[in-house]
Amino acid sequence: MEALRELDLATLLRVLDQNWFEISNKLKFPREGRNWVKELQTVRNKWAHASAEEAHPSEVYRDADTLERLLLLIGASKTSIEAASAMKSTALASMAKRTNAEPEQPQEDVNVPEKDEAQKPVHLFQVGDLVTLRSDNSVIVPVLDVVLGGPEIRYRVFQDGAKATYYESQLLAVNDIDDDRPEISIEEFKARLTALHLLSPSTANLFSLRSGRVNFVPYQYRPVLKLIKSDRPRLLIADEVGVGKTIEAGLVIKELRARMDISSILVICPKALVAERKWQTEMKRFDEDFTHLDGKLLRHCLQETDLEGEWPNKYGKAILPFSLFDSELIFGNGDQRKKDRGLLALDPAPEFDLVIVDEAHHIRNSDTFLHQGVRYFCDNAKAVLLMTATPVQLGGTDLFTLLNVVRPDLVIDEASFEQMAAPNGYINEAIRLCREKSVGWQQEATNQLREAAQTDWGRLFLRE
Numbered sequence: 001m002e003a004l005r006e007l008d009l010a011t012l013l014r015v016l017d018q019n020w021f022e023i024s025n026k027l028k029f030p031r032e033g034r035n036w037v038k039e040l041q042t043v044r045n046k047w048a049h050a051s052a053e054e055a056h057p058s059e060v061y062r063d064a065d066t067l068e069r070l071l072l073l074i075g076a077s078k079t080s081i082e083a084a085s086a087m088k089s090t091a092l093a094s095m096a097k098r099t100n101a102e103p104e105q106p107q108e109d110v111n112v113p114e115k116d117e118a119q120k121p122v123h124l125f126q127v128g129d130l131v132t133l134r135s136d137n138s139v140i141v142p143v144l145d146v147v148l149g150g151p152e153i154r155y156r157v158f159q160d161g162a163k164a165t166y167y168e169s170q171l172l173a174v175n176d177i178d179d180d181r182p183e184i185s186i187e188e189f190k191a192r193l194t195a196l197h198l199l200s201p202s203t204a205n206l207f208s209l210r211s212g213r214v215n216f217v218p219y220q221y222r223p224v225l226k227l228i229k230s231d232r233p234r235l236l237i238a239d240e241v242g243v244g245k246t247i248e249a250g251l252v253i254k255e256l257r258a259r260m261d262i263s264s265i266l267v268i269c270p271k272a273l274v275a276e277r278k279w280q281t282e283m284k285r286f287d288e289d290f291t292h293l294d295g296k297l298l299r300h301c302l303q304e305t306d307l308e309g310e311w312p313n314k315y316g317k318a319i320l321p322f323s324l325f326d327s328e329l330i331f332g333n334g335d336q337r338k339k340d341r342g343l344l345a346l347d348p349a350p351e352f353d354l355v356i357v358d359e360a361h362h363i364r365n366s367d368t369f370l371h372q373g374v375r376y377f378c379d380n381a382k383a384v385l386l387m388t389a390t391p392v393q394l395g396g397t398d399l400f401t402l403l404n405v406v407r408p409d410l411v412i413d414e415a416s417f418e419q420m421a422a423p424n425g426y427i428n429e430a431i432r433l434c435r436e437k438s439v440g441w442q443q444e445a446t447n448q449l450r451e452a453a454q455t456d457w458g459r460l461f462l463r464e
Contacts, residue, residue, distance in 0.1 A: 039066050061091035062413075123153045124168060131157065131171040140174055207258035212286040214247050223248045223385075224255045233383035234406045236360070245387045246279065249356050250286040252385055262353045264316040265290075266381075268374055269358035271321040279319050279358070290317045298324055299340065301350075306341050311350040322362060325373040343373055349380040360386040363405065364398040375405050396421070419457050426452035 043063045064087035071081045125131055125143050133139045144163065145156040153168045184192075206224065210216065220243075227235045233256065239245050256262050267279050267290065280290050291314075293301065298320065304312045332342030355377050357363065363371040378384045386406055396418070403411040411417050430448035433441045453463040 037070060040070060043067070057091040057094035060094075061088055064088045064091065123148075125155060125171065125173065130174045131155070132174055133166070134170055134172050137172075206255055208251070208254035211254045211258075212247075212250055214250070214285055217244065217247075220244050220248050221251060224251045227252060227383075227385075228255065228259070232407070235385055236402055236406050237385065237387045239387075239389065241389045245358070245389075246282045247285075249358075249385055249387065250283060250288070253283075253288060253354065254286055256354060256383060260353075260382075263313075264311060264352045265318075265354045265356070266352045266377060267319045267356045267358065268377065269319065269321065270362065271323040273358060274319055274321045288317060290319050291315055293318050293320050293324070295324055298329070302341070302343065302346065305346055305350050309348055311352070322370055325368075325370040327369055330369050330372055330376075343376055349376070352377065352381045354383045354385065355381040356385045356387070358387050360388040360402055360405075361390050361398070364401050366401055371401075371405075378405050379408070419455075422455040423452035423458045423462060426455075 043066060064084050068081060068084035068088065071084055123146055125146070127143050127146060129143045130140055131143060132141070139159065141157040141159045141164075143155050144158055147154040147156060147165070154165050155168065155171060156163050156165050158164075206221065206228075214220075223235060223237050227233055235252075237245055237248060239248070253262065253265065265288075269279060273279060274292055277292075280292065283290050291297075293315065297315065301312055301315050301318075328340075328342070330342050330344055332345060333340050357374055357378070363374050365371060384406055386402060388402070397414065400411065400414050400417040403417065411420070426448045430445040430452070433445040433448065452458050
């Protein structure tokens, strides 16, 4: 600890980046301290490869706050702590300045001298122009904004439903593309469209309909339909108790297996469900055989993963109880002679094609070993399915925690989660009005949608 205190800020980050696991264990950091050390790895790598574009103040503030918390925990030098605190203050001031700043209005000046006119930056593209990427001429996007300043002119474009920024040197005018593709007849064009439709997975049709030995209950297919239409196969199922969430999970497994190579599945659930053999029995209806993992089997799988670099195929479909997630599983036993490494120390991490978490409300506390372990498996999985009957009864913070495990790339922090959720009340009220169809329902529903469009999230994504 004394050695860490004497390090300068840059050297400290480098040491923590290289030895975070050993340091946090030896110093017996609290759980949140270990999280800060782990997060600083990402922070250090991000800023080491930062582009010339200025980072958003909120990002600077968040990273500086993590650093300050860790510096206070290890009793670092006053200079280092003050440096981190100063970064936070500067970021806060910048955010306040951005919030209070009024949008600049373009002013027309007919008396601008010719020398000033000549000094204006000249850019190749204008707002509204169609441009394409030099690296991929199949991508054609419209210019939304021209960003002046910096080493090179940049352009904001609309791509894949969101704004993206490119340097001028990365773009070409659509007319400048050397198009040497041959012309085809309308009959050949129709034939190619038909072939593409037959070869591509459809998002409207299920490939595995009636593939399990279960009764056909239409509402149980809603989760799998939503999953195949999403941009990533990750979903939180929040159905009531007794509606058949286990069957819904089985339908998801069969559909994913029909669309992609699914060879490894991990089910994480309460110990009572393991003892009752609920999952093992239900999955047999879908011709899926699972193995229950006890402490000994789990340790064997972790050792094999550490030695061979991948989870053993023999236990590729496994059921893991919540009760096994403890400090030793997450961080190891600290005995280097036994070489029992903790879950977080495995490199590479065990990758499952699908991770299913039943009664996921048990991971709502992010400070528990269970949450850390489940998040670790989910972060390294191709597809994730969380199931719970009570997410909305736990409060906004708990619901945010679950969604952050499912889509950490989309539900980033509580502030952005609240912003995304703001239109929901108005939209749900509009739905209720449409269903009831009372006098004047059209106008009232329209007013609710207008209110939804006036929220921060609505102005960004719903208004158009």
